[in-house]
Amino acid sequence: MDKFIFHIQRFDGEKKWLQRYELPYEPGKTVLWALTTIKDDLDPTLNFTSACRHAICGSCGIKVNGHSFLSCKTSLDELVARFKTTALTFEPMGNFDVVRDLVIDWKPKMEKMKKVNPWLSPASHGSKSDGFIQSKEEADAIAKPTDCILCGACASECNQLDVNDGSYLDPFIFNKAYRFLVDSRDNAPDARLKPVVENGLWKCLHCNECVTQCPKGIPLTDQIAYLRQRSMENGERNNQGARHAYAFHDDVRSKGRLNEMMLPVKTDGVVKTVTKKIPFAYRMIAKGKINPFHFPKKIDGIEGVRKIYSENEKERV
Amino acid sequence: MLTYDVVVVGAGGAGMMAALSASENKNLNVACLSKIFPTRSHTGAAQGGINAAMGNRDNTDSPERHFKDTVKGSDFLADQDAVEFFTKRMPEIIQELDYYGVPFSRDENGKVAQRPFGGASSPRTCYSADKTGHVILHSVYEQCLKNNVTFLDEWFLLSLVVEEDECHGLVAMDIKSGEIHGIKAKSIVIASGGFGRIYWNRTTNAFNMTGDGTAACFEAGIPVKDPEFVQFHPTGLASTGILLSEACRGEGGYLLNKDGERFMKKYAPDKMELAPRDLVSRSIEMEIKAGRGFGEGLEAYVLMDLRHLGEEKIMERLPQVRELALDFEGTDLMKEPVPIRPSCHYMMGGIHVINPETLETPVKGIHAAGECACVSLHGANRLGGNSVADVVLFGKYAGIGARKTAEQRSFSGDTLLTEKATEWHDKFHTMRQKEAGKSLVEIRNTMAGTMWDNVGIFRKKDEMVHALETIEQLIEDYKETFIGDAAIRYNMAFVNYVEIGNLLTLAKAVAMGAIAREESRGSHSREDFPERRDDEFLKHTLIYKEGDDYRLDHCPVSITSYTPEERVY
Numbered sequence: 015m016d017k018f019i020f021h022i023q024r025f026d027g028e029k030k031w032l033q034r035y036e037l038p039y040e041p042g043k044t045v046l047w048a049l050t051t052i053k054d055d056l057d058p059t060l061n062f063t064s065a066c067r068h069a070i071c072g073s074c075g076i077k078v079n080g081h082s083f084l085s086c087k088t089s090l091d092e093l094v095a096r097f098k099t100t101a102l103t104f105e106p107m108g109n110f111d112v113v114r115d116l117v118i119d120w121k122p123k124m125e126k127m128k129k130v131n132p133w134l135s136p137a138s139h140g141s142k143s144d145g146f147i148q149s150k151e152e153a154d155a156i157a158k159p160t161d162c163i164l165c166g167a168c169a170s171e172c173n174q175l176d177v178n179d180g181s182y183l184d185p186f187i188f189n190k191a192y193r194f195l196v197d198s199r200d201n202a203p204d205a206r207l208k209p210v211v212e213n214g215l216w217k218c219l220h221c222n223e224c225v226t227q228c229p230k231g232i233p234l235t236d237q238i239a240y241l242r243q244r245s246m247e248n249g250e251r252n253n254q255g256a257r258h259a260y261a262f263h264d265d266v267r268s269k270g271r272l273n274e275m276m277l278p279v280k281t282d283g284v285v286k287t288v289t290k291k292i293p294f295a296y297r298m299i300a301k302g303k304i305n306p307f308h309f310p311k312k313i314d315g316i317e318g319v320r321k322i323y324s325e326n327e328k329e330r331v
Numbered sequence: 332m333l334t335y336d337v338v339v340v341g342a343g344g345a346g347m348m349a350a351l352s353a354s355e356n357k358n359l360n361v362a363c364l365s366k367i368f369p370t371r372s373h374t375g376a377a378q379g380g381i382n383a384a385m386g387n388r389d390n391t392d393s394p395e396r397h398f399k400d401t402v403k404g405s406d407f408l409a410d411q412d413a414v415e416f417f418t419k420r421m422p423e424i425i426q427e428l429d430y431y432g433v434p435f436s437r438d439e440n441g442k443v444a445q446r447p448f449g450g451a452s453s454p455r456t457c458y459s460a461d462k463t464g465h466v467i468l469h470s471v472y473e474q475c476l477k478n479n480v481t482f483l484d485e486w487f488l489l490s491l492v493v494e495e496d497e498c499h500g501l502v503a504m505d506i507k508s509g510e511i512h513g514i515k516a517k518s519i520v521i522a523s524g525g526f527g528r529i530y531w532n533r534t535t536n537a538f539n540m541t542g543d544g545t546a547a548c549f550e551a552g553i554p555v556k557d558p559e560f561v562q563f564h565p566t567g568l569a570s571t572g573i574l575l576s577e578a579c580r581g582e583g584g585y586l587l588n589k590d591g592e593r594f595m596k597k598y599a600p601d602k603m604e605l606a607p608r609d610l611v612s613r614s615i616e617m618e619i620k621a622g623r624g625f626g627e628g629l630e631a632y633v634l635m636d637l638r639h640l641g642e643e644k645i646m647e648r649l650p651q652v653r654e655l656a657l658d659f660e661g662t663d664l665m666k667e668p669v670p671i672r673p674s675c676h677y678m679m680g681g682i683h684v685i686n687p688e689t690l691e692t693p694v695k696g697i698h699a700a701g702e703c704a705c706v707s708l709h710g711a712n713r714l715g716g717n718s719v720a721d722v723v724l725f726g727k728y729a730g731i732g733a734r735k736t737a738e739q740r741s742f743s744g745d746t747l748l749t750e751k752a753t754e755w756h757d758k759f760h761t762m763r764q765k766e767a768g769k770s771l772v773e774i775r776n777t778m779a780g781t782m783w784d785n786v787g788i789f790r791k792k793d794e795m796v797h798a799l800e801t802i803e804q805l806i807e808d809y810k811e812t813f814i815g816d817a818a819i820r821y822n823m824a825f826v827n828y829v830e831i832g833n834l835l836t837l838a839k840a841v842a843m844g845a846i847a848r849e850e851s852r853g854s855h856s857r858e859d860f861p862e863r864r865d866d867e868f869l870k871h872t873l874i875y876k877e878g879d880d881y882r883l884d885h886c887p888v889s890i891t892s893y894t895p896e897e898r899v900y
Contacts, residue, residue, distance in 0.1 A: 026818060026820065027820045042661075053823075054772045055772070058771075058814060058815035058816050058824040059815065059816040059817075059818065059824065061821050061823050063367070063371075064538060065367060065371045065373070065537040065538055065539055066371075066373065066375065066376045066537045067537065067538065067571075067573065068376070068573045068574070068655055068658075068659060069654075069655075069658065070375050070376050070462070070465055070651075071370070071371040071372075071373075071375055071376065071537065072370065072371065073367065073368070073371045087658045087659070113507050113820070113821050114818070114820050114821035115821075117821055119507070120368045120484065121484060124476070124482075127476075128476060131477075132473050132476060133431075133432065133473040133474055133476060133477040134430075134431060134432030134470075134473070136430055136432075140429070140430055141426075141430065142426065142427055142430045143423065143426055144426055145425065145426035145427075145428075145429030145430055145443070146429050146430070146441075147440070147441035147442065148435075148437055148441050149437065149441050150437050150438075150439070150441075152437075152441075153434060153435070153436060153437045156434045157434065157460065160434045160459075160462075160466050160469070161462065162469075163370070163375075163465070164370050164469075194432075197432065197434075199429075199432065200432075
C-alpha cells in the first residue's frame with residue numbers, strides 16, 4: 015500500500031459532486047489527519063468541521079463508505095482493514111441538512127430537541143443555594159446518557175429518520191429525554207414522556223445502527239425501550255405502539271401464544287383495520303402467510319406462563 | 332441592522348454563563364454569537380474538575396485556603412482582590428450548577444465529590460468523572476435554551492467597533508451564508524477563549540483556539556495583559572499533545588524517567604506529582620535535557636504510570652483518559668505506563684479587565700471573561716481546576732455586568748458600524764478573488780515552530796528576539812497571502828485566514844512581553860534570569876496596539892492579604 019485514495023462528496027449549495035484526492039500512505043493516521051492534510055496541502059476549498067480532535071466536542075462526524083464515524087478518533091488503517099480497500103468515500107452525515115461539502119446544519123435539530131424540554135426541571139428537594147443531595151447510585155443512572163457529545167452519528171445511521179416525515183426524534187433527542195427522566199433531581203416526567211410518545215417513540219425500528227456507531231457506547235435502544243415502558247406506566251396507552259405491545263402481552267398471558275388475526279384489530283381498531291388492512295390481509299392469505307381460520311388455543315403449561323407474569327409484576331411493584 | 336441589547340461573543344462556559352445571567356432581565360434582548368455550534372466549545376475539553384472550597388471531603392478546607400493556594404500558585408502575580416472575590420463565591424456556584432442539572436460525581440453522603448489537584452492544600456476539585464467541562468458546557472447550554480437566548484451559531488467576529496473608548500457594536504460574518512453584518516449592541520461580553528494555537532500542533536487546544544476576541548479587543552485599543560504567561564500542561568500525550576487530565580496525578584499517578592525513578596522527588600519533595608503545572612512541566616523537560624527521558628529531540632518523553640491505582644478506580648474515575656490513551660497513543664494505561672510530554676495548554680494573560688466584579692474593560696460597553704480575559708486570577712501560573720471555575724464564575728458576573736451596562740447605555744448610530752462592515756465586505760471580496768501569494772499554511776507553521784523553539788518552556792533573550800523578528804516578518808508575509816477559495820458560502824479558508832492573522836498579532840505580544848520580563852516567575856522561566864525579581868517585576872505587563880506599533884506599559888498587582896514569599900512545594 016503506497017497511497018490512500020479519497021472520494022469526497024462536495025456540495026456548493028447548488029451542485030453536488032465526488033472529488034478524488036490522493037495522499038501518500040502513512041501508518042497510524044486518522045480520518046481527520048486526511049481531511050486537514052488535504053485542506054492544507056491540496057485543496058483549501060474543502061470544508062468540514064472539527065475542533066477538539068479528541069472525541070469530546072462532537073464536531074467531526076462524517077460518513078466513510080456509508081457508515082458514520084468521528085473522524086478524529088477513527089484510524090485509516092482500521093478502515094482500510096475493515097473495508098478491504100485503500101479507496102475511501104467521505105460523505106456528510108445522513109439525515110442532516112448539508113451546508114457545504116461535509117458541513118451539516120445543527121440548528122433545525124436543536125429546534126426539534128426543544129420539544130422534550132431539554133433542561134432540568136428541578137425537584138423541590140433541591141435549591142439554587144444548596145444544590146441537591148443525590149446518591150452515588152442515582153448519579154450512576156445519568157452517567158452514561160450525559161456522555162453524549164451531540165455528534166449526530168446516531169441520527170445519521172437512523173433508518174426511521176431516513177423514511178420519516180421529519181417529526182421523528184433523533185436518537186440523541188430520545189437520549190436527552192431519558193437523561194432527565196432518570197435524573198433524581200428532575201420532577202417533570204410528563205414533559206419528557208408526552209412529547210416522545212407524540213413524536214414517534216414507537217416507531218423505532220430496533221435496527222440498532224445508532225448503538226453500533228455511537229462513539230460513546232450509549233445504549234440508545236435500551237433507553238427507547240425504557241421510555242416506552244415508562245410512558246405506558248404513565249398512562250400513555252391509547253396509541254398504536256402501546257396497544258400493539260398490550261396485544262402481545264395479553265395474548266401471551268391468556269393463551270401462551272399470539273393471535274395474529276386479532277393483532278391489527280387490537281393495535282389499530284376495527285375501523286382502521288377494515289379500511290386499511292383488509293386488502294393487505296387478502297394478499298397475506300393468498301400467499302399462505304396467515305390462516306384466517308386459525309384460532310390459537312391455550313398452550314400446554316399455560317399456568318407456568320402466567321406464573322412468570324405474576325412473578326414479574328410482583329417484582330415491578 | 333441587527334440590534335441586540337447584549338451580545339456575547341463565544342459560547343463556551345464563560346459565554347453561555349454570561350448569556351444566561353444577562354437574560355435574567357427579560358426585557359433585554361440577548362444574543363450569543365459563536366463561530367462554532369455551542370457544545371463544540373473548548374470548555375468541553377476540560378476533564379479533571381472545578382475548584383470550590385465546599386469542604387465535602389475535607390471539612391477543614393475554606394475559601395480562605397483556596398485564596399491562599401491560588402495566590403501562591405500564581406507566583407504572587409494574581410490580583411488578590413479578584414482571587415478573594417472568586418474563591419468566596421465558588422461554593423455557591425457549584426450549588427447553582429447542581430441546580431442546573433450538572434451530573435456531578437457524588438460522595439457517600441450524596442454531596443458533590445471532590446478530589447486532590449496540583450498546588451492545592453486540600454482535595455477541593457469537584458468533578459464529574461473525567462468529563463467535568465463537557466457536562467458543565469452541555470448543562471449551561473440547556474439552561475440558555477430554557478431562557479430563550481438567541482444563538483447566532485457559526486457567526487464569526489471580525490471587529491469591535493469602538494470610538495473614543497465607547498463601543499458601538501461589532502462586525503461579524505454569518506459563515507453559513509457568507510454575509511457580513513454590523514450588529515448594534517449596548518454591551519458586549521467577549522468570551523472567545525484562549526490562543527494556544529500560536530503553537531499550532533504543540534498544544535492541547537482545539538483547532539479554533541485562535542484568540543479572535545482578544546485580538547479584536549487589542550485592535551480596538553484594549554491592552555493585552557501578561558501575555559508572556561503561557562501554561563504548558565505536564566501531561567500531553569507524547570505523539571499528539573492531546574491532554575491527559577491532571578486528575579491522573581490527582582488520583583495518584585506517578586511520573587517516571589527512563590530509570591524508573593519518580594523524579595518529582597528532586598523538584599518538589601513534599602508535593603511530588605501534585606506540584607503545580609509550571610513546576611512539573613519544567614521538571615519533565617529537565618529530565619529530558621539531562622538524558623533521562625525516552626527518545627530524543629521533539630520525540631522525547633517520560634512516562635506516567637497509573638497501574639497501581641487498579642482497574643476499578645481507573646474505570647470509575649478516569650474512563651475517558653483511558654480511552655484517549657488507547658485511541659491516540661495505543662497504550663492501555665491499566666496495563667502499561669503512558670508516554671507523556673508537556674504541551675501548551677492555557678493562556679494566563681489576555682484582555683485587560685479593570686474590575687473583577689463587573690469584568691469591565693477600559694472601553695465602555697465591553698466586558699470580558701474566561702480564558703480570553705485577564706482578571707487577573709491566575710497570575711503567572713494557573714492551578715488545575717481553576718479554569719472551569721473561572722469561566723463559570725466570571726462568566727456569570729460578566730453577564731450581570733453587561734446587563735447593568737445595557738440598562739444604562741443607549742444605542743449609537745449606524746454610521747460607524749456600516750462603514751466597518753463595508754470594509755470587511757470589501758476585504759472578503761478581495762481575498763476571494765486573489766489567486767496567488769504567500770502560503771498561509773507556511774506562515775502558520777513557521778509561527779508555531781519559532782514560538783515553540785524560542786518562546787516555549789525555557790526562554791532566553793537572544794532566542795526570543797529571534798522569534799520576535801520572525802513573527803514581524805511573518806506579519807509582513809501575511810499581507811501577501813491568499814486563501815484559494817472564491818466561495819461565499821461557508822468559506823472556512825477565509826475564516827482561517829482571519830484566525831491566523833489574529834494569532835500572529837497575539838504571538839508578537841507574547842514574545843514582546845516575554846523579552847521585557849527579565850525574571851523567572853510561574854510559567855515564565857528565563858534561563859538568563861533564573862530568579863523571581865519582585866523589586867522590579869512584581870507588576871502586570873500591559874501591551875497596547877497603536878496602529879502597527881506595540882507599546883509596552885505596566886500596572887500594579889493588587890496585594891491585599893499575602894505578601895510575596897519564596898514559593899516552594
